[in-house]
Amino acid sequence: MEKSNEAKLPTKYGNFTIKIYKQANQEHMVFMSENFHKLKTPNVRIHSECLTGDTFGSLKCDCQNQLSLAIKYIAKEGGMIIYHRQEGRNIGLLNKVNAYALQDLGRDTIEANLELGFEEDERDYSIVKEIFNDLKLKDIQLITNNPDKIAYVESLGVNIISRIPSIAPVNSYNNEYINVKKEHMGHLL
Structure with a gap:
């Protein structure tokens, strides 16, 4: 694993600090509030990349809405987003x-994933362990609906003081997607 220095990133939401962690061919970004290093129990979101949603505003998912909610929350309350x-x-x-x-x-x-020869979820969260260790995180408030992310963070020995739901609006294009996340993947919606 390689990591960058921390750098300032002013945004329309406020001023943040960023740091990059590189694992194999993937570069993951940590997006931190200015007061992150002073927080005893930071708010943390592990946000999985979604180019079609995050960048282009796809209505087929709730990704951009969840990311926007997390950025606004972190700007106000402090914490970080791992852009996975x-x-x-x-x-x-x-x-x-x-x-x-x-x-x-x-x-x-x-x-669709299964028909293409993949598991329903192929993500590897091992970089999260490296990031948590590097930033010495022991107690957090986790912003998520995903029980797999909760279980992974707990497996690291990190104490989740509370879970903060990330509830984004449902529309006619993502209704089925949201239902699958809830009914088949156990998301806490």
Whole structure:
């Protein structure tokens, strides 16, 4: 693992500090409030990359809305976002678009991944352990709906003081996706 120095990043939400962690060919970003290092129990979101949602505003998911909610919350309350660069639950952008094409034919997000020869979720959270160790995180408030992320953080011996839900609006394009996350993946919605 390689890591960058910390650098200031002024944004429309406020002023932040960023740091990059590189693992294999993936570079993950940590986005911290200015007071992050002074917080006893920081708010933390592990946000999985979604180019179509985060950048282009896709309505097929709730990713951009969850990221925006987290940034605004971190700007106000302090903490950090780990921008986990594993696109499409780590199947990559090309395969994510192929999964979208299968969804256009009636598959749900899990069925599409399975039909393409992947597990329903291929993400590897091991970089999170490296980041938590580097930043000496022991007690956090975790911003998530994902029980797998909760279980992984707990497996690191990090104490989750509280879970902060990340509830984004549902629309006609992402309703099925949200239901699959809730009913089949156990998301706490």
